[in-house]
Amino acid sequence: MKHARQNEITAHLDGALSPEKGKRLLDHLAQCERCRSLEEEIRRERDLVDRAFRGLDPSNIPAPPEISRPTGGKVHSFSIPKTGVGKRYSRIAAAALLLAAAALSAVLILSVAGRHPGVSYAELEEHALGSFRAETPAKAAGRPMIRSVRAGGRAARAYIIRDRDTSVTFVWIERSIEKDGNHENIL
């Protein structure tokens, strides 16, 4: 048999060789010192890389946001009625809506964060959603948008995507709580 190739040995160590190819390789390794030392070198590199990867693992893996039931959970779908604004005026309307939404969001975030450390999640979510409702008609369809509202160690992040064809807007609310300086998602 010819000497083993590096990619073959790699696939063997990764358990990705077929049983026949694996057996052939093992038979060859048993009688070829050169290929055994190559295997040893590839194994050492693989172990080093695996150890390095473990050094990059996150200390906190957030739980997935709750998505189970649109009614009782935190995923909402709603249709946004057409604004009825003609094409001619749509850009002006869009700009006005954007400005209004930006101002509204800033006021809401500042007021919530500054004055109500015990604010409830329901309130936070409502603020995040409120800015979306104002903004959505002006935004390009299909682009995800993200808004965060935080207060008193609590945070609600709202994500939105608007379906171009159905005009249905999908809003996804994620709650998190501050713990030891990090934000952990909660259900």
Added chain:
Amino acid sequence: MTSPGQGFEPVFRDHYRPVFVFLFRLSGKEEEARDLTQEVFLKAYRAITGGAVLRNPRAWVYRIAANTWRTHLGRRRLWHSAVRRNPGGLPGWGPSGQEPGPDAALLSRERERRIRSAFERLSRGDRLALELRTSGLSYPEIARVLGIRIKSVGKMLFRARHRLAEYLKTEGIE
């Protein structure tokens, strides 16, 4: 009859955490990884409700994640060039301001910085291949995500590990 979003739930439930870890390793920033993870699943939701047929949901989701990461890198490059143009720093984007921790924490951060520095030297393709393998994807799944032949996966992984091992050694990580 099933609702359009019904196919989304198992994909979301099974892959949310692994995709977050995958993107965290690539990004190194928790907030960024969270946002990218959400972006991935919003795209997935839209595709599934749009009628996408999933033969291999894991490979499919990771493909979205890999593409999201690539797009993000493009955006980040713009950001980096903006930072280079403003060596004094951009308004509101100073250093993290963290207090130095105990020696052990400093050492650990230094080690992580060196590992990241070694990873940064890999090509985008090599890095993605390694990340996908570490995330537990099989060779056929990696091939599908990266759009390459299954035969090429072993070659790519060998090359990526070999280079990364060299870079790690130059960073003093053995």
